[in-house]
Amino acid sequence: QKEVEQNSGPLSVPEGAIASLNCTYSDRGSQSFFWYRQYSGKSPELIMSIYSNGDKEDGRFTAQLNKASQYVSLLIRDSQPSDSATYLCAVSPWSASKIIFGSGTRLSIRP
């Protein structure tokens, strides 16, 4: 089992709809969770961090964390073509000195 799993996609969502990206992780003691956006040919850019159960909102983005079920998700409301990118989930396992990245979900927003 991979430490951090994401559906590779592509996930196609119509413009203006809600895009939902999911991530599961294997280490139950994980403490910190991150979402990155990566445009083609560019480096990953941090968009959200979440540390406790529940929802965290930042503009059109909402991160949701459920430690009991070991998943973290990212919702993008009012999806725009500029949201088309690969989204990487990253998790900090218990007592780790680094974070573990998932392989990413490719999101495509269709006009």
Place this chain on the structure above:
Amino acid sequence: DVKVTQSSRYLVKRTGEKVFLECVQDMDHENMFWYRQDPGLGLRLIYFSYDVKMKEKGDIPEGYSVSREKKERFSLILESASTNQTSMYLCASSPRPANEQYFGPGTRLTVT
């Protein structure tokens, strides 16, 4: 804003050459990381450093070495470049080991 810079955006080297990739961060971060990213394989950690002159192997250290003589600078060295080291190389820094990482723009290295 955190700023992480890398010495080159694109680099072409020949097989057998020694290659230096440099990374500089301006936020006084203790921790720095080198990854490579290949299609279908995601981000793979090569080496990381949690302090000056300290280094730890990541998941794929073979064929690479690193140097951290100053806190702000972390260098990746390909001792003898091979074609299977053609990749996108990404440097990142972090204030604490398991916290958010900030990436540089990346270096796309081609070894011919």
